[in-house]
Amino acid sequence: MKTTSKTSLMTRFELDLPGWIQAELESQPACWPSESDRMALVVQLSGMNFRKKSGGPFAAGVFEKNSGRLVSVGVNRVTENNCSCAHAEVMAISLAQRRLASWDLGAENLPTHQLVVNWRPCIMCYGALIWSGIRSLVVAGDGPQLEAITGFDEGPLGPDWKKGLEARGISVKTGLLQEDAVKVFRDFRDSGALVYNPSRRAP
């Protein structure tokens, strides 16, 4: 017997940032001229996110590269939003695009946008970055520390990942406040919080 799917299929979903983030940002400046300060904000949010039990230890921000204007922030929301795509970079990119009403942050009528993240993006977010129109990536680090310390799997991103970005007009800077970012990963590990990434269960 064939039954019809009728109204059972969902046709929309919402993703959100945790409630604490609005209060946290209200006391912060709208403009961040220093890239180091931008990273300090992102690393701070990455630590707050797991300590407040609102997601994994990851955060990202979209800034206007030259002025430093903060366009959006994102934190990891996988477990709280029941969405494995809700990584910090996807949240920040999507919120920036919605705010600017543009699916292309590299559109000609917009200033140059920069994504600041507390570690090298996973393979999904690497692709999300490419499609976003972002023209500058700044990460605290890109070595094995994230996976080694936390146990998260970041996916099969090859050693040429920087070249793949640069070939598409995206500049990459790494090593900004790396020790601060690593400390968050250590704190996360020591907290015993959930490593939600399901790929470790593969046979």
Next chain:
Amino acid sequence: MKTTSKTSLMTRFELDLPGWIQAELESQPACWPSESDRMALVVQLSGMNFRKKSGGPFAAGVFEKNSGRLVSVGVNRVTENNCSCAHAEVMAISLAQRRLASWDLGAENLPTHQLVVNWRPCIMCYGALIWSGIRSLVVAGDGPQLEAITGFDEGPLGPDWKKGLEARGISVKTGLLQEDAVKVFRDFRDSGALVYNPSRRAP
């Protein structure tokens, strides 16, 4: 002068399927025992999506692998939702996870889930698939036809992409209704519709 960001930052966003899809699915069965029929549905939706001007020529469905129950569908919504992450696979995976209230479609209390897509995923959706808990991928094709015919960029996914999935317990089947999928890409090209992917503008 430092100004505070106050209420200007957005903290939530919604993604949705186009209005025509609900009516389209109401007349369809809830259960799809044949993988070929599953692919036929996905290819049909991929063509409808660009012809109805609701997004690019891409669609995906999440099915229970054994029973064939349709859990969710997704179509590309990049331009209409102003979100470069709103690829068909991200939509289908996220809607399935929301419906099942689980960020892990591979959770032990759930049946095995399969993602059916009208071509090999781009590098972002490749990662999204890995993190989703999906255990089976079926694509109509994985060769250069998509990029060659449409002009879309699918990103620097290496030749070992299948191995990367299989190493994580995700089986891959390719070549199902390939010619039907390619025909949609040709129709898309001939329609003169927008190739929204901004990466082609890299220097």
